Amino acid sequence: MNDISFNTRANTRDCGTCPIRHRAVCARCQPDELEQLDAIKYYRTFEAGQPVIWSGDPMEFVSSVVSGIATLSQTMEDGRTQMVGLLLPSDFIGRPGRNTAPFDVVAVTDLTLCCFRKTPFENMMEKTPAIGTRLLQMTLDELDSAREWMIVLGRKTAREKIASLLTILARRDASLHVKPPRDGMSFELPLTRESMADYLGLTLETVSRQVSALKKSGVIELQGKRRVIIPDLNRLISETGDDMDGGLIT
Amino acid sequence: MNDISFNTRANTRDCGTCPIRHRAVCARCQPDELEQLDAIKYYRTFEAGQPVIWSGDPMEFVSSVVSGIATLSQTMEDGRTQMVGLLLPSDFIGRPGRNTAPFDVVAVTDLTLCCFRKTPFENMMEKTPAIGTRLLQMTLDELDSAREWMIVLGRKTAREKIASLLTILARRDASLHVKPPRDGMSFELPLTRESMADYLGLTLETVSRQVSALKKSGVIELQGKRRVIIPDLNRLISETGDDMDGGLIT
DNA sequence: GCGCAACTTTGATCAGGATCAAGACAAGAT
DNA sequence: ATCTTGTCTTGATCCTGATCAAAGTTGCGC
Known part of the structure; x- marks a missing residue:
């Protein structure tokens, strides 16, 4: 027996083989599986801006994000693009x-992935049902x-959308730190204005304007263009249009 | 051995215990499991308009749709609502x-669900890993x-949104029939204009106008307010803004 | 038949965000 | 220092879809 629990984002642990703490499948490596895992596991790194894979491409691996940030997105023929997910470590x-x-x-x-060749991974899943359960x-x-996220895209105003995104990023960032948010948290924006726009279904000009508007209202402060300071998280959350007590995407 | 394959929506089969053809978990009942299944399985019916469950409510069952249509949605405090899914048979x-x-x-x-009490279902999942795999x-x-759907909500125009929804409904409907679409398919709209609006992130007036516009353009025809005739599916698809050859939600 | 309620269409006007356009700013490269 | 490049901000204008309002349609109970 061992005490491995299903780790949540807020409750990560060292897996012993990967460089950082994370919660994904390879974080659950068990000692006697490591030999085999090493045979099918490898790291890949990508520079900022590089594509990892294009829609429709054959995909011979599964992986978890070790460090860095990636986006999951879709583009229409005429160039309109929509981000459908933000991939953070774990x-x-x-x-x-x-x-x-x-x-x-x-x-x-810059991005590091911990990859598993797909077929061996699938075999492993069959032998270890806990992995499938975890994945489910x-x-x-x-x-x-x-x-x-659909309610953000379909029903929120531009200002609410920006506030929603900042709230998510603030919360994700907070969960990486040990100290709970002493008011006055701050984090580095990983996305350009254009990426934010693609995530929120807006144009980059609107994103810029609404960020400025939130700054002018005192809801956020900016250091340079990327560092965001949040004097009062509840104030920001109240701008999202959501219920105060939760529900927002983690 | 048996030849049960992972059924897709286009490839359903009778499960032998449920009244219609469908592909969900209970469709994969195996003969020797039936006795036990009957002990934990039951049907529930709902009238049109009735709630099945509210967000946040305790949920002591899992289920699959046997007949009828349900929506999955979320509402903000001020009443803005967004549908996040359409639940069709299977x-x-x-x-x-x-x-x-x-x-x-x-x-x-009107809706019929085939429900399984949650705990016994989870036990069954543990004993039968194929169910977990299927569910994954x-x-x-x-x-x-x-x-x-996010690209629909975030990046499409009202007309494209309507065309996208009609395409999905047309395809789902077509997959229920044996004959492949002899051009000139038609189906009954299961949704009110307001529900369509909630699904698409629009207002009901805009939905009404755009449906009328598509009719005026000859892309669709209407019999009454609910029956939609699609003379040329490709014409409709070209109005969605998507790539002709696929990708659209099934 | 009539009346009523729910749903739908259509019109007039408004506003939020898109679009087009110009600069501002910062970090590197030469 | 100057140029370049990519990113961000700000302004002016336009247009799509929202909002407000009214009337048309359908189905149902009586």
């Missing part, structure tokens, strides 16, 4: 049972997040 | 491993659909 990329990528994956910052839980989480 | 409702419903589920038409595949499908 997030999982890939589809056991599928052969092609359904969306574009692009490295936003993660997928259900992602599905809920995706659905919660 | 779709699965519920979260193994969760105790509360993440979204509102409402019956749009279905969840991955739903996740892809949810993400594909």
Whole structure:
């Protein structure tokens, strides 16, 4: 027996083989599986801006993000693009049972992935049902997040959209730190204004204007163009239009 | 051995215990499991308009839609609502491993669900890993659909949104029939203009106007307010803004 | 038949965000 | 220092879809 629990984003642990703390499948490596894992596991790194895989490409691995940030997005023929997900450390990329990528994956910052060759991974899943269970839980989480994002895209105003995105980023950032948010948290924006626009279904000009507007209202402060200071998180949350007590995508 | 394959929406089969053809978990009942299944399985029916469950409510069952249509939606405090999913026969409702419903589920038409009490279902999942695998595949499908819907909500014009919705409904309807679409397919709109608006992130007036506009352009025809005739599906698809050859949510 | 309620269409006007256009700013490169 | 390049901000204008309002349609109960 061992005490491995299903780690949540706020409750990560060292897996012993990967360089950082994370919660994805390879974080659950068990000692006697490591030999085999090492045979099928490898790291890949990407520079900021590089594509990881294009929609429709054959995909011979599954992976989890070790460090850096990637985006999951889709582009129409005429160039309109929509981000459908933000991949942060510990997030999982890939589809056991599928052969092609359904969306574009692009490295936003320098990116390291911990990859598993797909077939051996699938075999491992069969032998270790806990992995499948874990993956199902993660997928259900992602599905809920995706659905919660729909109300942002479909029903929120530009200002609410920006506030929603900043809230998510602030919360994700806060969960990386040990100290709980002493008011006056701050974080580095990983996205350009254009990426934010693609995530929110806006134009980059509107994003810029609304960020400025939130600054003018005192809801946020900026140091340079990328560092965001949030004097009062509840104030920001109240700008999202959401219920105060939760529900927002984590 | 048996030849049960992972059924897709276009490839359903009789499960032998449920009244109609469908592809969800209970469609995969195996003869020797039936006795036990009957002990934990039951049907529930809802009238059109009735809620099945509210977001946040404790949820003691999982289920699949046997007949009728339900919506999955979310409402903000001020009343703005966004549908995040359309549940058609064979779709699965519920979260193994969760105790509360993440979204509102409402019956749009008269609805029959095939329900399984959650704990016994989860036990069954543990004993029969194929169920978990199947559920993971279905969840991955739903996740892809949810993400594909994001580009509709975030980047499409009102006309494209309507065309996208009609295309999905037309395709789903077509997959229920044996004959492939002899051009000139038609189907009954299951949704009111308001529900369509909530699905597409529009107002009901805009939906009405754009439906009229598509009619005036000859892309669709209407018999009464609810029956839609599609003389040329490709013509409709070209109005969605999507790539001709696929990709659209199924 | 009539009346009523729910749903739908259509019109007039408004506004939020898109679009077009010009600069501002910062970090590197020469 | 100057030029370049990419990113961001700000302004002016336009247009799509929202909002407000009224009337048309359908189905149902009586």
